[in-house]
Amino acid sequence: MKKHDLLKDGNNIIRVLEIxxxxxxxxxxxxxxMPVWVKSSVLDSFIGCTDEVLNQTTNFTVTVTDIENLNADQKRTMYDRYTLIAPILPFIADERMRSKLIGSIATEHNISKQTIRSYLCLYLAYMNIIVLAPRQRLDDIKLTQDEKNIRWALNKFFYTTKKQSLMTAYTMMLKEKYCDNMDVLADKYPSFYQFRYFYRKTKKMQNFYISRNGLKNYQRNNRPLIGDGIQSFAPAIGVGMLDSTVCDIYLINDTGNIVGRPILTACIDAYSGVCCGYVLSWSGGVYSLRGLMLNVIADKATWCKQFGISINKEDWSCNKLPATMVTDMGSEYKSENFEQIAELGVKIVNLPSYRPELKGMVEKFFDVVQANYKKHLKGKGVIEVDYQERGAHDYRKDACLTMVDFEKIILHCIMYYNSQRIIENFPYTEAMIAENVKPYASCIWNWGKSQFGAHLIKVSAEELILTLLPRTTGKFSRFGLKVNKMRYHCDGYTEQYLKGDEVTVAYNPEDVTSVWLLENGIYAKFTIIESRFEGKDLIAVQELQTAQRSITKGANQDNLQAQIHLARHIEIIAGSARRSADVSVKNIRDNRKCEQHKRHRNYMEGAKS
Structure with missing residues (x-):
């Protein structure tokens, strides 16, 4: 027998505290x-037992891992209770001192002596601090049949995308669970107040939003926003966020006819918020992405100058590609053409669909730009929130700006966004404060470019265009390099023409005059052999080829018929020819001269007559 041992005799279990x-x-x-002193002989009939036997006998399970499952309130209460009894534990064998300490602690903390005794006895019985935590029921809460029916009705009729009301779910429960075959309501059934009470008691907001509105809606509109800002995702310059939006304005062409709403595609640096580049176009997809990438690496002062806008280089000093590009799951961003930009060292990050908050910088850019121009262009083609409602004004009739006019406006909005808009909540560092960095996106960008961790990639326009061109498989043959059913040539590839290998080729769908053989990261230019296709786009060439095949196919039957006629004529003539029994092969040269003299004609005499 040792101190703190457990002993058992029948249903009695004791713990030894002092010997x-x-x-x-x-x-x-x-x-x-409370602990008591007994003679040693009293415990002769007791035998040793384990903590598991004690837990089973008292229906109280105590494990070491339980403390990890406690919440903060339970842990705090547990340690508070142990703090009360800790001064008593060294004097547990001294009954007089023990009683004195219990009384003083009760007075000091304004609680009853019996409460302290309960905590003390509970701890001594199990010798584990976990028992002082607020007691939890270990078995599942057993629901009554009515509660089970209410839970079934809530799951089947209320927590669904049909968004039924609570009263409807209650009515359906009575119909399904409390009516007989004749739909007669039973004498006893839960009231609507009981139904609503159970709903409120068990309601979980996350389950409510997801079950009734869907997971994507929950992630977009209701999920807790507990991140540390965009800087946790982009700690330095060099993370570009890409997206497109349809502008809230109708435009016209140069002749005054309505064209529609343009598409604005932009790249925003996630760290500073600066607009790295943009493109305004009538069509989106990969075409607009090529224009966007070229604008990102362009000299912005030169670009603005062609629109009659003069800017300082410091206000928009972006002429390199961000090393990381964050996109959504749009088809243009997942296409092979755009992913080829990774060959330049750019990392592509595809975000889940319907998660605009994950690229909040570019969404904020669109909001700021559109809010800036819309308030000044009312009545000039700008649409309002009611444009889809019945009887709303037809905003198309107000359109009066061309694409060139609108692009000038967009450029002015971007310049305001970059160099005049104050970023109030940017997490300034001590270094930024020391250098007095102004709270403008362009100033933060210019400062961030020189900091450790900034990652921008310098690339030429030609290299960028070649990288983003679509690719296909070409095949060498004796007739040249065949690509898209056209033949191309370049000096120095004689062996390849003879071997007939298949290769990867980049081509320009807008002009088939040239293609580029991609080999070991190097582009070799091939020019078209068939001059009739020079300067044409791929669609026009394919239409010509299709028309030619159609004409040729239409003449096939006539060609077969002509071959049949030819064979018949040849057979008739050959059949009527005299066949000599013995043909002499001597004097062939003399015979030839004789026949030449017979068939000789003076063509000048025929021309005079």
Whole structure:
């Protein structure tokens, strides 16, 4: 027998707290009364047992891992209770001192002595601090049949995308669970107030939003926003966020006819918020992305100058590609053409669909730009929130700006966004404050470019265009390099023409005059052999080829018929020819001269007559 051992005799379980030669201090673990001294002989019939037997007997399971599952309130309460009894534990064998300490602690903390005794006995019985935590029921809460029916009705009729009301779910529960075959309501059934009480008691907001509105709507509109801002995603310059939006304005062409709403595609640096580049176009997809990438690496002062806008280079000093590009799941961003930009060292990050908050910088850019021009262009083609409602004004009739006019406006809005808009909540560092960096996107960008971790990639326009061109498989043959059913040539590829290998080729769908053989990261230019296709786009060439095949196919039957007629004529003539029994092969040269003299004609005499 040792100190703190558990002993059992029948249903009685005790714990040994102190051992002296003739007596033992023990506590009844089942009754949990205050420790008492007993003679050693009293415990002769007891045998040793384990903590598992104690837990099973008292229906209280204590494990080491339970403390990790406690919430903050439970842990705080547990340690507070242990703090109350800790001064008593060294004097547990001294009944007089023990009682004195219990009284003083009760007075100091304004709680009853019995409460302190309960905590003390509970701890001594199990010798584990976890028992001082607020007691939890270990078995599942057993629901009544009515509660089970209410839970079934809520799951089947309320927590669904049909968005039924609580009263409808209650009515359907009565119909399905509390009516007989004749739909007669039973005498006893839960009231609507009981139904609503159970709903409120068990309601979880996350389950409510997801079940009724869907997971994507929850992630977009309701999920907790507990991130540390965009800087946790982009700690330095060099993370570009790409997206497109349809502008809220109708435009006309040069002749005054309505064209529609343009598409604005932009690249925004996630760290500073600066607009790295943009493109305004009538069509989106990969075409607009090529224009966007070229604008990102363009000299912005030169670009603005062609629109009659003069800017300082410091206000828009972006002429390199961000090393990381963040996109959504749009088809143009997932296409092979755009992913080829990774060959330049750019990393592509595709975000889940319907998660605009993950690229909040570019969404904010669109909001700021459109809010700036819309308030000044009312009545000039700008649409309002009611444009899809019945009887709303037809904003198309107000259109009066061309694409060139609108692009000038967009450029002015971008310049305001970059160099005049104050970023109030930017997380300034001590270094930024020391250098007095102004709270403008362009100033933060210019400062961030020189900092450790900034990652921008310098690339030429030609290299960027060649990288983003669509690719296909070409095949060498004796007739040249065949690409898209056209033949191309370049000096120095004689061996390849003879071997007939298949290769990867980049081509320009807008002009088939040239293609570029891609080999080991190097582009070799091939020019078209068939001059009739020079300067044409791929669609026009394919139409010509299709028309030619159609004409040729239409003449096939006539060609077969002509071959049949030819064969018949040849057979008739050959059949009527005299066949000599013995043909002499001597004097062939003399015979030839004789026949030449017979068939000789003076063509000048025929011309005079």
């Amino acid at each position: 002296q030669p003739d007596k033992i201090l023990m506590i009844d673990c089942a009754k949990r009364t």
